[in-house]
Amino acid sequence: MIGYARRQPVALAASEHSAERAAGLGAGAVERVARRRNEPAWLREQRLAAWREYERSPEPRWQRGIKGWWLTDLSRLRLEGLRPVLFSPSVTGLSLPQGTAAALRHQESGVGVAEARDWAARGLYVADLARAVRERPLLVGRYLGGQAGVAGDRLLSLAAAFWGSGVFLYVPEGLRVDLPVDVSANFTTPAALLGWRTVVVAEPGSSVTLSEEFLGAEGTGALLGAFSEIYVGAGASVTYATLAGHGASNTVLAQHRAIVKQDGQLNWFATNWGGATVREVSEIRLSEPRARLEMTGAFFADGGQQFDGTATVVHEAKQSAAEILLRGVVKDAARAAFAGTIRVPAGAQQVESHLASHTLTLSDQARVDVVPSLEIAANDVRVGHGAAAGKLDEEQVFYLMSRGLTRDQAIRLLVRGFLEPALTRLPLAAARERVERAVEGKI
Amino acid sequence: MAGELRVRDLRVSVEGKPILRGVDLTVRAGEIHALMGPNGSGKSTLSHAIVGHPGYKIESGSVSLNGENLLDLPADARARLGLFLAFQYPVAIPGVTVANFLRSALAAQRGGAPVPPREFKRLLAENLDLLGIQEAFASRYLNDGFSGGEKKRLEIMQMAVLRPRFAILDEPDSGLDIDAVRTVAEGVNALAGPELGVLIITHYQRILDYVRPDFVHVLLDGRVVRSGGQELVRELEERGYDWLREEAASGTGS
Numbered sequence: 001m002i003g004y005a006r007r008q009p010v011a012l013a014a015s016e017h018s019a020e021r022a023a024g025l026g027a028g029a030v031e032r033v034a035r036r037r038n039e040p041a042w043l044r045e046q047r048l049a050a051w052r053e054y055e056r057s058p059e060p061r062w063q064r065g066i067k068g069w070w071l072t073d074l075s076r077l078r079l080e081g082l083r084p085v086l087f088s089p090s091v092t093g094l095s096l097p098q099g100t101a102a103a104l105r106h107q108e109s110g111v112g113v114a115e116a117r118d119w120a121a122r123g124l125y126v127a128d129l130a131r132a133v134r135e136r137p138l139l140v141g142r143y144l145g146g147q148a149g150v151a152g153d154r155l156l157s158l159a160a161a162f163w164g165s166g167v168f169l170y171v172p173e174g175l176r177v178d179l180p181v182d183v184s185a186n187f188t189t190p191a192a193l194l195g196w197r198t199v200v201v202a203e204p205g206s207s208v209t210l211s212e213e214f215l216g217a218e219g220t221g222a223l224l225g226a227f228s229e230i231y232v233g234a235g236a237s238v239t240y241a242t243l244a245g246h247g248a249s250n251t252v253l254a255q256h257r258a259i260v261k262q263d264g265q266l267n268w269f270a271t272n273w274g275g276a277t278v279r280e281v282s283e284i285r286l287s288e289p290r291a292r293l294e295m296t297g298a299f300f301a302d303g304g305q306q307f308d309g310t311a312t313v314v315h316e317a318k319q320s321a322a323e324i325l326l327r328g329v330v331k332d333a334a335r336a337a338f339a340g341t342i343r344v345p346a347g348a349q350q351v352e353s354h355l356a357s358h359t360l361t362l363s364d365q366a367r368v369d370v371v372p373s374l375e376i377a378a379n380d381v382r383v384g385h386g387a388a389a390g391k392l393d394e395e396q397v398f399y400l401m402s403r404g405l406t407r408d409q410a411i412r413l414l415v416r417g418f419l420e421p422a423l424t425r426l427p428l429a430a431a432r433e434r435v436e437r438a439v440e441g442k443i
Numbered sequence: 444m445a446g447e448l449r450v451r452d453l454r455v456s457v458e459g460k461p462i463l464r465g466v467d468l469t470v471r472a473g474e475i476h477a478l479m480g481p482n483g484s485g486k487s488t489l490s491h492a493i494v495g496h497p498g499y500k501i502e503s504g505s506v507s508l509n510g511e512n513l514l515d516l517p518a519d520a521r522a523r524l525g526l527f528l529a530f531q532y533p534v535a536i537p538g539v540t541v542a543n544f545l546r547s548a549l550a551a552q553r554g555g556a557p558v559p560p561r562e563f564k565r566l567l568a569e570n571l572d573l574l575g576i577q578e579a580f581a582s583r584y585l586n587d588g589f590s591g592g593e594k595k596r597l598e599i600m601q602m603a604v605l606r607p608r609f610a611i612l613d614e615p616d617s618g619l620d621i622d623a624v625r626t627v628a629e630g631v632n633a634l635a636g637p638e639l640g641v642l643i644i645t646h647y648q649r650i651l652d653y654v655r656p657d658f659v660h661v662l663l664d665g666r667v668v669r670s671g672g673q674e675l676v677r678e679l680e681e682r683g684y685d686w687l688r689e690e691a692a693s694g695t696g697s
Binding site: 394395396399400402405406407410413416417421 | 527
């Protein structure tokens with residue numbers, strides 16, 4: 001499932017693209033990436049530290065500690081067969097999609113950029129991360145790597161050492177950007193090692209929406225490591241949506257981290273339907289009083305896909321509030337697991353937090369497990385969780401069929417209805433339509 | 444035969460238990476039939492078996508619509524031939540709005556062609572009005588949190604939108620107050636006509652004061668033991684079902 005160089009020699013030799021490739025993996029190759037990009041010393045040191053972490057971390061084995069849970073064994077993964085792919089720094093113009101404040105279109109041949117001038121003039125800064133490092137090194141240096149961590153994680157370390165591209169979004173104090181920023185990245189190189197980093201900084205009192213979509217070609221067998229680091233300042237509001245339609249044979253590891261300050265609000269929407277093996281680990285810190293999180297997850301796994309998600313909300317401050325809503329569908333022989341944790345340390349009083357998960361299993365071979373856990377040390381809190389796991393309701397199917405819908409049409413309508421409470425929260429209408437189409441294609 | 448729903452010697456079991464023991468019934472286009480009978484007599488089993496619920500096992504007999512054998516067809520194919528069941532207990536489908544559901548159903552009835560938005564909007568408005576339902580109803584999730592009366596009205600409203608040729612109404616009056624019964628009955632009357640055959644299943648004569656049946660049948664222990672006209676409704680109201688059971692036991696029933 002992962003790209004072995006030996007498995008796809010023809011594709012490698014024949015591929016013609018302008019993306020840079022660092023030859024081989026090693027500390028020397030890391031240095032070459034940093035040198036070729038004229039990166040500042042702190043960034044080169046970040047990459048090298050990640051490489052050292054890679055060298056001392058064990059081979060990955062993803063295992064759930066609960067009896068009967070599935071195991072993804074990646075120890076046979078031939079990482080040395082992967083080639084780091086850096087996106088070409090060339091920038092091309094792009095017409096601004098309607099109803100957006102800015103847009104980035106990452107292809108391996110270069111980045112398409114469009115931005116509304118008035119927003120830029122008021123201080124909104126959106127750029128491909130490599131360009132942001134060149135243009136605003138001090139600003140980027142303050143935030144990049146401030147939350148992400150790769151200790152003990154061999155695959156994420158590798159992606160952090162060789163990251164090629166990403167997004168840097170900065171909203172100055174008080175600026176309320178009422179149109180979304182629309183980013184998409186299309187990964188097409190076979191057996192690629194891809195590192196992607198997203199940094200969103202919303203200064204106090206600002207607001208912004210970022211929609212980030214990942215696409216990938218079929219059969220590329222790539223490894224993608226994606227990091228996001230979100231900083232929500234006091235009284236700021238950030239809506240962040242990731243739409244993940246990764247290539248069908250890709251292995252994806254994502255690490256999302258966010259910190260929300262006093263009276264700040266983070267609306268997080270994560271959806272996934274692509275990739276062969278996808279592991280997503282999210283950690284949100286509500287670090288100051290009245291910080292709020294609304295997190296919505298939706299996924300649809302079919303074929304032999306394996307999705308593994310973990311979300312942890314840490315209520316570090318009193319009166320912080322969180323609501324997590326998850327809707328997941330599994331079909332065929334797909335497997336999915338979600339572990340949601342609400343953590344309330346001592347002293348964080350008057351916290352409200354709720355986790356609700358609903359899963360739908362469309363076949364006997366598919367399996368989905370949800371494990372909520374509450375770690376609560378404060379005594380004046382309202383914290384709870386609810387989980388519902390179900391199969392297709394045959395009475396619902398029959399009702400729809402009795403009105404003339406075929407069984408397939410009935411199931412399609414039911415699955416859409418099942419995901420509706422999650423999808424309806426998606427900030428970008430066009431993105432929502434794409435997700436719905438992708439879901440339709442799977443039913 | 445054209446223009447009729449025909450049930451012959453239908454025997455149906457549920458989870459191995461025989462429920463229908465040889466039912467004969469013919470409903471022609473333009474006719475309204477009432478099927479009455481005590482609890483457990485098999486009324487709902489008959490309606491579900493006719494429309495093709497997979498939980499009801501057909502042991503023998505036949506059901507045809509306009510000469511076409513229905514028993515080999517799945518429920519959706521029967522519906523597309525013009526068969527409709529207004530459910531006694533319609534299921535809730537959270538996440539699917541009434542409007543979205545109706546548009547999907549209408550498209551399916553028309554062989555998959557999408558319904559033009561303007562036409563659909565008009566159809567929806569007309570038929571919501573017919574059943575005295577507020578427009579906001581259309582954007583609610585199907586039967587989700589609906590009152591009993593709302594569910595029943597929505598069933599009849601679907602019938603109005605989908606225009607079946609034969610409709611079975613399974614206790615469209617149960618659990619309704621008298622005003623709601625009248626609204627439902629008026630909806631049925633508005634749709635009745637020479638093109639439509641109707642079979643109303645009910646316990647009570649109440650709705651039959653508004654929807655006048657041409658024929659009345661009594662189902663008892665899985666068989667139609669008596670058929671007649673409207674006068675049978677009064678007789679049942681006065682005498683109950685026991686005399687029919689006794690007649691059936693002594694072999695003098697029709």
